[in-house]
Amino acid sequence: MTLPTALPEAGSGPSREAFLSSATPRWCPGCGCFAVLKSLTATYARLGVPREKLVTLSGIGCTSRLPYYTATYGFHTLHGRAPTVAIGAKLANPELSVWLISGDGDALAIGGNHTLHLLRRNPDIKMLLLNNQIYGLTKGQASPTSPLGLHTRSTPFGVSDPPINPVNLALAAGATFVARVPDTNTAMMEEVFMAAHAHRGVAFVEVLLNCVTFHDGAYQLITGKDSRAEHSLRLQTGAPMRFGRDDDRWLCSDNGRIVVRQSATAPADALILDPQAPDPGLAQQLALMTPPVLPCALGIFRQVQAPVLAEAAA
Amino acid sequence: MTLPTALPEAGSGPSREAFLSSATPRWCPGCGCFAVLKSLTATYARLGVPREKLVTLSGIGCTSRLPYYTATYGFHTLHGRAPTVAIGAKLANPELSVWLISGDGDALAIGGNHTLHLLRRNPDIKMLLLNNQIYGLTKGQASPTSPLGLHTRSTPFGVSDPPINPVNLALAAGATFVARVPDTNTAMMEEVFMAAHAHRGVAFVEVLLNCVTFHDGAYQLITGKDSRAEHSLRLQTGAPMRFGRDDDRWLCSDNGRIVVRQSATAPADALILDPQAPDPGLAQQLALMTPPVLPCALGIFRQVQAPVLAEAAA
Amino acid sequence: MNQAPTAAFTLDPDRLDVQLLDEITVKFAGDSGDGIQLAGQKFAQLASAAGESVRTLPDFPAEIRSPIGTLGGVSGFQVRTGVGEVHTAGDAIDLLVAMNPAALRANRDGLRANAMVIVNETAFTSANLGKAGYTVNPLEDGSLRGLRVFPVQIGKLTRTALKGLPLSTREIDRSKNFFALGLICWLFPHPKDEIDTWIGQRFAASPELAHANQRAFHAGWNYGETAEFFVSPLRIGAGERMREAGLYRFITGNAALARGLVLAAQRAELQLFLGGYPITPATEVMQELGRLCTPAVRMFQAEDEIAAIGSAVGAAFAGALGATSTSGPGLSLMGEFLDLAVIAELPLVVIDVQRAGPSTGIPTRSEQADLLQALHGRHGESPLPVLAAASPKDCFDTVVAAARIALRYMTPVIVLSDLSLASGAEVWREPECAELPPLPVQRAVPGSEFRPYRRDPETLARAWAIPGTPGLEHVIGGLEKAGESGAVCYEPENHEQMVHLRARKIAGIVRDIPPLQVEGDRDAKLLLVGWGSTWGPIREATTWLRREGLPVASVHLRHLNPLPADLGPCLRRAGTVVVIENNTGQLWQHLRAHYLLDLQRLNKVQGNAFKVAEIVDHVHSLLETV
Amino acid sequence: MNQAPTAAFTLDPDRLDVQLLDEITVKFAGDSGDGIQLAGQKFAQLASAAGESVRTLPDFPAEIRSPIGTLGGVSGFQVRTGVGEVHTAGDAIDLLVAMNPAALRANRDGLRANAMVIVNETAFTSANLGKAGYTVNPLEDGSLRGLRVFPVQIGKLTRTALKGLPLSTREIDRSKNFFALGLICWLFPHPKDEIDTWIGQRFAASPELAHANQRAFHAGWNYGETAEFFVSPLRIGAGERMREAGLYRFITGNAALARGLVLAAQRAELQLFLGGYPITPATEVMQELGRLCTPAVRMFQAEDEIAAIGSAVGAAFAGALGATSTSGPGLSLMGEFLDLAVIAELPLVVIDVQRAGPSTGIPTRSEQADLLQALHGRHGESPLPVLAAASPKDCFDTVVAAARIALRYMTPVIVLSDLSLASGAEVWREPECAELPPLPVQRAVPGSEFRPYRRDPETLARAWAIPGTPGLEHVIGGLEKAGESGAVCYEPENHEQMVHLRARKIAGIVRDIPPLQVEGDRDAKLLLVGWGSTWGPIREATTWLRREGLPVASVHLRHLNPLPADLGPCLRRAGTVVVIENNTGQLWQHLRAHYLLDLQRLNKVQGNAFKVAEIVDHVHSLLETV
Numbered sequence A, B: 001m002t003l004p005t006a007l008p009e010a011g012s013g014p015s016r017e018a019f020l021s022s023a024t025p026r027w028c029p030g031c032g033c034f035a036v037l038k039s040l041t042a043t044y045a046r047l048g049v050p051r052e053k054l055v056t057l058s059g060i061g062c063t064s065r066l067p068y069y070t071a072t073y074g075f076h077t078l079h080g081r082a083p084t085v086a087i088g089a090k091l092a093n094p095e096l097s098v099w100l101i102s103g104d105g106d107a108l109a110i111g112g113n114h115t116l117h118l119l120r121r122n123p124d125i126k127m128l129l130l131n132n133q134i135y136g137l138t139k140g141q142a143s144p145t146s147p148l149g150l151h152t153r154s155t156p157f158g159v160s161d162p163p164i165n166p167v168n169l170a171l172a173a174g175a176t177f178v179a180r181v182p183d184t185n186t187a188m189m190e191e192v193f194m195a196a197h198a199h200r201g202v203a204f205v206e207v208l209l210n211c212v213t214f215h216d217g218a219y220q221l222i223t224g225k226d227s228r229a230e231h232s233l234r235l236q237t238g239a240p241m242r243f244g245r246d247d248d249r250w251l252c253s254d255n256g257r258i259v260v261r262q263s264a265t266a267p268a269d270a271l272i273l274d275p276q277a278p279d280p281g282l283a284q285q286l287a288l289m290t291p292p293v294l295p296c297a298l299g300i301f302r303q304v305q306a307p308v309l310a311e312a313a314a
Numbered sequence C, D: 001m002n003q004a005p006t007a008a009f010t011l012d013p014d015r016l017d018v019q020l021l022d023e024i025t026v027k028f029a030g031d032s033g034d035g036i037q038l039a040g041q042k043f044a045q046l047a048s049a050a051g052e053s054v055r056t057l058p059d060f061p062a063e064i065r066s067p068i069g070t071l072g073g074v075s076g077f078q079v080r081t082g083v084g085e086v087h088t089a090g091d092a093i094d095l096l097v098a099m100n101p102a103a104l105r106a107n108r109d110g111l112r113a114n115a116m117v118i119v120n121e122t123a124f125t126s127a128n129l130g131k132a133g134y135t136v137n138p139l140e141d142g143s144l145r146g147l148r149v150f151p152v153q154i155g156k157l158t159r160t161a162l163k164g165l166p167l168s169t170r171e172i173d174r175s176k177n178f179f180a181l182g183l184i185c186w187l188f189p190h191p192k193d194e195i196d197t198w199i200g201q202r203f204a205a206s207p208e209l210a211h212a213n214q215r216a217f218h219a220g221w222n223y224g225e226t227a228e229f230f231v232s233p234l235r236i237g238a239g240e241r242m243r244e245a246g247l248y249r250f251i252t253g254n255a256a257l258a259r260g261l262v263l264a265a266q267r268a269e270l271q272l273f274l275g276g277y278p279i280t281p282a283t284e285v286m287q288e289l290g291r292l293c294t295p296a297v298r299m300f301q302a303e304d305e306i307a308a309i310g311s312a313v314g315a316a317f318a319g320a321l322g323a324t325s326t327s328g329p330g331l332s333l334m335g336e337f338l339d340l341a342v343i344a345e346l347p348l349v350v351i352d353v354q355r356a357g358p359s360t361g362i363p364t365r366s367e368q369a370d371l372l373q374a375l376h377g378r379h380g381e382s383p384l385p386v387l388a389a390a391s392p393k394d395c396f397d398t399v400v401a402a403a404r405i406a407l408r409y410m411t412p413v414i415v416l417s418d419l420s421l422a423s424g425a426e427v428w429r430e431p432e433c434a435e436l437p438p439l440p441v442q443r444a445v446p447g448s449e450f451r452p453y454r455r456d457p458e459t460l461a462r463a464w465a466i467p468g469t470p471g472l473e474h475v476i477g478g479l480e481k482a483g484e485s486g487a488v489c490y491e492p493e494n495h496e497q498m499v500h501l502r503a504r505k506i507a508g509i510v511r512d513i514p515p516l517q518v519e520g521d522r523d524a525k526l527l528l529v530g531w532g533s534t535w536g537p538i539r540e541a542t543t544w545l546r547r548e549g550l551p552v553a554s555v556h557l558r559h560l561n562p563l564p565a566d567l568g569p570c571l572r573r574a575g576t577v578v579v580i581e582n583n584t585g586q587l588w589q590h591l592r593a594h595y596l597l598d599l600q601r602l603n604k605v606q607g608n609a610f611k612v613a614e615i616v617d618h619v620h621s622l623l624e625t626v
């Protein structure tokens, strides 16, 4: 690995456009993918990695079309199997900076096992899971992240299988870097993508992605202007976790359970997230928080150093 | 579902032998599988389920040979794929009591995804993962649960991929009943298998299984006569968790992390496991405890009621 | 190439009364948001309700979303309707409705000489022309010479008609497909009031929209009546419009597959269990079953295709009719489970709705290139029956036949369909369950001598020992077994016997295959052979060629393994045999291996069906050289 | 059946000096814990070191662990050694060492008439006899008539020899294989001191064990020397024992595959990347590579076979020689990725070490029934080259040839081996890397006109544009593409062209296939055709039949797709062609489809190789009827 770990600022280096291909993106107008493409190419422009060392890989799905729109090396592989291709490419050429783009069906239905094993092996690969809680490309069937009760083309009576929480699963799989960002916040995406790149090892980033066509508004509470303050929480390292319009709600621990207390100052049992904690237990609990009961946690859940796949075995 | 939930005592009903086939088990002398077969058939004898309603299904592996030695209906399917066959069988005939036997390679390497989706869907299926931390049938390669550094036929320089913790993964997948038992304790196995059966929904039981031939002594600390008191902990519902030769070590919580405190009586922050907690966070933390640092937790981690697959969709 | 040989549409400009046609091919085309599919489907239904023979074929954009107005974004719906034999959606378009320049351009090459083209002139702005890749307006540069072009301000007229309604301009513009429908319906004509009622019902959820669409529809109708340039309405001549009594409906191949599975299971008094995973163009099979869900019909959306077939195998083990539906990439994942079903001898129907490959290929185009995989795509000696459907409604009969074989022979069966059948539709009378011949299932009965693989001496099939039955407890699996007891057996001779027994069992299915139906003279010099969706064009080409007095006949194969017993003699009788396929010659290769005959082939691998004319031309050239 | 036609072993009881033999087939058999494999391997090595031709074949119990002493638990190691042509492990056993009654019983039918049988009399207790299924002691009931049985108290004598050593009885009993080895080594004889040294080294970690085994070995040797009933030592005659200089070693087919991959990659100056997943009988390929691990050789144990081939595809994309090794069930899971590699045009070697199928089948038995799957087991039109290895050491040459094709034509290649080659072994001289012909790789070079799929006009292969190279950034994938730019392309004509281009590219590999080597007279009336592991028996049968003066020749196919250009003429020249396979006729079917020739076939699907005699007998019967 020869990638620099000191990251340049935005604005320095090549322009974002240099990382865009000439192909016109074929997503529905308003699809969250556009924002991801923007943030990702903006990140590429800031990395200081020469374009030829970047590889953008994907499976199959709307979201997996992304590599066609970048000017890096790219591989649009098979539904669910991109993690396997990514590992092979990375092991064969550790100098490459490998970015893996996947959808919720791709990464968690057909590809769930490859995702799991990618994450536990800790190769230096960055995986973005663009989670729109639906199968977009095949026109609207339930995915493993579709919420209970959702009526889709394949669940005319509503989804009955409890959804997977991708961040919790990634943590359980032992991922060394785990984050969650909404597609509405390109600044947060860029920041987290940069941190993912800086992390030595596997990085898993769930992007809450809006599919305007088949599941519009899935993240309305979390990303809506009016609701987001109450229903999301930005993870911060080292300080007690708080949220709310007035920043006066605190996450506290009650016999191992997370509860919310309202208070002007941090209560004594206010929880502090240490992304480098020896085990991901607390991070997993935070990952499970779901509006409207608890706020959706955004940002970096975990960031620990561990031996990286290629190095471990060399 | 017409299975009785009031469970008969041991000794009543048919004999264990009535559930054994005439085939002679072909495991290595001393293999942990013998004890599992014994506990499982003893459980069958106690369930009060007529033999023809029992189905013992498996994938491929040493452990997956088990169905041949029972006198129930059985299906020795494909490597990693038994969960899919189990779901189909159960949905097609909900009256069957379906027991799925799997190995660590079977359930977590090639079959990881099916295991994950089986657990999240919550069908009324009982899955035993016989975890010997090795590929037995193919003669000793590393499995996804093999400990770091283990020299196996496929890892001449030692295992470098961090192992999967099956209980943690099952909890992250949303399993509604999760337990862990050692193959050395047939009483505990039977007790947990009975509880698994009584649970309405999916039940996941990890059996710590000793492979005498390819990975002997994997659980020595946890099951050894001299060490087990110090290195294992029997989960109990409703009481602070303690362990140790003198029962004076307590699991306590420190900003969401588990620590051990020594004391004659329970410290104020001693942790109590509620298997029906709204989220599996604490259970996941307990699952991750590994000797010699923390004791291996044994028993039932989680037991919550949730809609069962067949019923949810009917 | 010849002009299409079927009764071509010709408009006689001198006649002012209603013109009688034998048949016509109409295509609606526009942007994917233009409501083209709905308009086309309704038109087809109306034609069918009028007792005509109808065949439809939609075409969807290949991409997720191409920018509006571009060629990539064009969606189309083709309807061929007539009194005679209508087995394809038509070689060429007689009447095109083009809602924008891209729709015109995309279909330009598909138009017959002298075809009518109704264009939505409103959309022919320079921006739209540019997006479609036109530098000059084709309405003005004479490039449409030889066509009868009718420019209509569909967009503008719709806006005018809907003025004052409480709708946004965008919403109003969405009604323009109803204007077009109105215009076309006047042209034929179809019963105005019924359509009006239908619109009201269809948009019952939103009375404003219903009202707007009705208004647009009437505006279109009235425009036809009053505008001068349409010479006269058309009418499809009154041919043999007789149909058996019953419930008729339009059915796509995919819906027919779903219905077929349901009825077969019902007839066999079994539960139907389909495990599926979405994939174009097979998704509708599982979706249709999801909608039909009853205690006796269960659809399970699995996490992938392996789990889909795995769950079906589990269901079959537990006593249901197991099924799964997929396309090529999914079939490539199912080989291992097919093998298990072969050795465990479980009844399973596996549907492969083929699309253009290899790999992801072109998911929105049709092909017949999975045949050899269906025959051979499993490790070891693993024979299984393969059937293929010939038309959308034949999907029903074929899948019922497959279920019958699966249950009678306790075997997995592969059914091949393809994208053109999947989304194409034709009129079909749904049979009552009792109309199907009985579908008996041989269940094992407990007794002191129960052996799970005891076989019927004729079929070599075992009886089904279903979990839940007292006294039949046994274990099955993928290891080689002794032929009756099912006990794991590694004996060399036993293995060889079992390999041959499995082969003989499948070969024996030949006894259930009905005699081949030769279309045309049994002793014709030239025989056309097809399978699957090539049936339509081959059959129409045969008719055409025979009308020309040429010595041509055709046979079509539903059964690809085993092959019909009378196929060999049939092939040998003909002087020249041409195997016609949408692949590079897979059946051709299969037949060569079987019969050692030097067959000819005609292949097309362009993601779409043969034109009738292509086959006719090929035969002409062959007969010239012969 | 005839007695095996190779130079049979006959012991002349009247001669007391050393007896010269052309060849002999020796088998060690005992319980799986008896150290049989080690003794057999050492004996084979000694024979080879003496310059003899050697072929070995172990057989393992099919079950995980059968109870000690039962038939299911017998493990065997067969060694055929001679001066002449030794291409099989022997039709029948000339000399059997049976460590217990089950070992005798399991091999009874494999003994040649008059064979020598050394039995460990100590193990012939009534308990052991019972476990083996004997009701009467076969040493006493005359049932071994026609054999030369030498009962030796191997167990007892070993205990006596090792008495006083600080070992448990169980440990002492484990040395009895060295007693047997000593006895056999005296019989031949092989150099005692070297073996002594070897034992010391082999058990260096435990000096007590080393010492015990050495003592047992000497006890066995001395027993041979002093016991009265062995007539005289044997010796393999001095034939053409000349070998090229170089490093010789025993190699199994699986090890040869691993070495071949390593050397091919090294010669091409590429990294080798093998993604694997354990499966009998292919596991050793990945394990061997795991041991060879260097920066240039990387083995990755994946979570399943899909991930194994997926990682190899990724490595090939990134510029390595990608490879994977599996058996039938794994190949059934790889179809989708093979398709991707076909359309993306990536260099990949996929090894299938076949075992008896279908499904899990008999994992510990050999078969050749994955050929049709290798040829056709993918959806869509997806041609790829298929090669097969003929002998353990030919595994090396075949996999190198496959790598050459993969790299020159930018394509996945399937290499077929099977269990009998995988675990069988023969002597092989490892070539230096530089001895291999160059393996050039065509890399794309940056430039203003870079197009990722620009093709070499002769091979139609694209140049490899490897990530990391500035100026070659591009995207590949599974969607249909334009033939040069690689841009996604859904045009009908382009698709058809690409389908044909991919087919032509693979068909063109025929130019690299060397002319067929006909064994025997090119114009012989009867031609035997084989592929894969049938080579050994076919070749020996040919030699035998020609010695008899019969008009027989044989050809063996390494290349199964495309077929060699000169195969057609070769088949047509022969009056009768017999295709010989361990399946029901898969190559036979493939050849019929290709050449329209009415070939004959000889098949055996019993999980083990043909005996030479079976082929000879078949030809005899054919020539009688002809």
Ligand SMILES: Cc1ncc(C[n+]2csc(CCOP(=O)(O)OP(=O)(O)O)c2C)c(N)n1
Residues within 6 Å of the ligand: A060, A061, A062, A063, A064, A079, A102, A103, A104, A105, A106, A107, A132, A134, A135, A136, A137, A138, A143, C277, C278, C279, C280, C305, C329, C330, C333, C360
């Ligand atoms: C083996 C296989 N099965 C199924 C498909 C069809 N398919 C394509 S994308 C997709 C799911 C898309 O959902 P997701 O991964 O969430 O991506 P999105 O389109 O929502 O971005 C499916 C089922 C396929 N291409 N290959």
Ligand SMILES: Cc1ncc(C[n+]2csc(CCOP(=O)(O)OP(=O)(O)O)c2C)c(N)n1
Residues within 6 Å of the ligand: B060, B061, B062, B063, B064, B079, B102, B103, B104, B105, B106, B107, B132, B134, B135, B136, B137, B138, B143, D277, D278, D279, D280, D305, D329, D330, D333, D360
């Ligand atoms: C598709 C497929 N791949 C590989 C194998 C070979 N195989 C059989 S069992 C096994 C792993 C056994 O390990 P585990 O599941 O832990 O079971 P154990 O033998 O340890 O009980 C493997 C790789 C197979 N049978 N099928």
Ligand code: SF4
Residues within 6 Å of the ligand: A026, A027, A028, A030, A031, A032, A033, A062, A063, A132, A136, A137, A210, A211, A212, A213, A214, C064, C065
């Ligand atoms: S269908 Fe959904 S995910 Fe796909 S492009 Fe459209 S908005 Fe995006």
Ligand code: SF4
Residues within 6 Å of the ligand: B026, B027, B028, B030, B031, B032, B033, B062, B063, B132, B136, B137, B210, B211, B212, B213, B214, D064, D065
């Ligand atoms: S190899 Fe291990 S797991 Fe398999 S039977 Fe022997 S002891 Fe048990």
Ligand SMILES: [Mg+2]
Residues within 6 Å of the ligand: A061, A103, A104, A105, A130, A131, A132, A133, A134, A135, A136, A143
């Ligand atoms: Mg999605």
Ligand SMILES: [Mg+2]
Residues within 6 Å of the ligand: B061, B103, B104, B105, B130, B131, B132, B133, B134, B135, B136, B143
């Ligand atoms: Mg295991």
